[in-house]
Amino acid sequence: MNSSFWRLDGKKALVTGATKGIGAAVVDVLQERGADVFLTARTADDVQAFVQRSRNDGGKLYGAAFDVTDKAQRSALIEQSVASLGGLDILVNNVGTNIRRRMDEYREGELDFLLQTNLVSAFELCRLAYPHLRRSKAAGVVNMSSTAAATHVRTGAVYGMTKAALNQLTRNLAGEWGPDGIRVNALAPWYIRTPLAEQVLRDKSYAQAVIDRTPLGRVGEASEVAAAVAFLCMPGAAYISGQILAIDGGMSIAGF
Numbered sequence: 001m002n003s004s005f006w007r008l009d010g011k012k013a014l015v016t017g018a019t020k021g022i023g024a025a026v027v028d029v030l031q032e033r034g035a036d037v038f039l040t041a042r043t044a045d046d047v048q049a050f051v052q053r054s055r056n057d058g059g060k061l062y063g064a065a066f067d068v069t070d071k072a073q074r075s076a077l078i079e080q081s082v083a084s085l086g087g088l089d090i091l092v093n094n095v096g097t098n099i100r101r102r103m104d105e106y107r108e109g110e111l112d113f114l115l116q117t118n119l120v121s122a123f124e125l126c127r128l129a130y131p132h133l134r135r136s137k138a139a140g141v142v143n144m145s146s147t148a149a150a151t152h153v154r155t156g157a158v159y160g161m162t163k164a165a166l167n168q169l170t171r172n173l174a175g176e177w178g179p180d181g182i183r184v185n186a187l188a189p190w191y192i193r194t195p196l197a198e199q200v201l202r203d204k205s206y207a208q209a210v211i212d213r214t215p216l217g218r219v220g221e222a223s224e225v226a227a228a229v230a231f232l233c234m235p236g237a238a239y240i241s242g243q244i245l246a247i248d249g250g251m252s253i254a255g256f
């Protein structure tokens with residue numbers, strides 16, 4: 001087997017939501033595998049700090065602050081990242097968040113905020129990235145979905161709705177863009193130890209219920225999701241497209 005199957009040397013990658021949690025781990029592994037990476041999040045100081053502590057043994061790192069829910073900032077993000085990287089081969093739509101509520105407790109504006117953050121941002125960034133990805137001839141998109149796309153896991157309905165739609169966006173684009181040589185996949189993590197998940201995992205009885213429901217008996221680490229992102233972008237995954245890969249310690253196959 002060719003060792004370049006497992007490398008990303010010379011690839012140009014854009015990662016959103018990349019200063020914390022899963023996104024930060026994705027940047028780290030893509031860069032370590034040889035890709036040049038442009039990272040973004042809303043907090044400029046965090047982006048600058050991340051770029052400055054860039055590793056020396058991988059690809060180059062660039063970054064700037066953008067809010068992917070804002071139309072003008074999305075356009076500027078694609079423009080600046082393509083200019084910095086000199087093209088685009090990989091788009092990782094990692095941004096996502098949640099407001100956990102029962103259906104009757106959602107407040108005005110929250111549905112729209114979650115739709116914009118978790119779904120519309122990915123849809124629009126895919127559209128803006130398409131002309132650049134098409135030029136790559138071996139491009140990959142990875143969307144960050146969730147276990148909540150397929151199963152009720154107490155996240156509130158809206159989060160599950162947005163992630164389910166992201167899964168179908170993934171499948172549709174994989175079909176539509178396959179002839180352009182663009183592969184589109186998604187990952188569906190269960191609980192991963194990140195600032196977002198800590199908000200609920202700090203409740204010890206909740207965390208224990210999660211662990212009891214997980215065959216591997218623990219929550220996941222951001223690096224374990226990032227490794228799968230990197231794999232899906234590699235030449236070794238060249239025949240994989242339109243898939244939703246669970247990163248869940250076996251949770252989704254566990255019956256009683």
Ligand SMILES: NC(=O)c1ccc[n+]([C@@H]2O[C@H](COP(=O)([O-])OP(=O)(O)OC[C@H]3O[C@@H](n4cnc5c(N)ncnc54)[C@H](OP(=O)(O)O)[C@@H]3O)[C@@H](O)[C@H]2O)c1
Pocket residue numbers: 016017018019020021022023040041042043046066067068069094095096097117144145146147188189190191192193194195196197
């Ligand atoms: N952690 C889990 O257990 C888990 C499980 C399943 C799926 N996921 C999914 O995995 C993805 C990452 O989750 P995470 O737990 O790593 O999240 P996190 O710890 O909350 O980190 C989110 C990152 O996204 C950035 N961000 C948030 N909103 C943004 C916006 N509008 N524009 C640009 N950047 C934005 C944040 O920085 P700023 O605040 O500075 O913008 C931060 O860098 C999400 O899509 C989430 O739904 C997570």
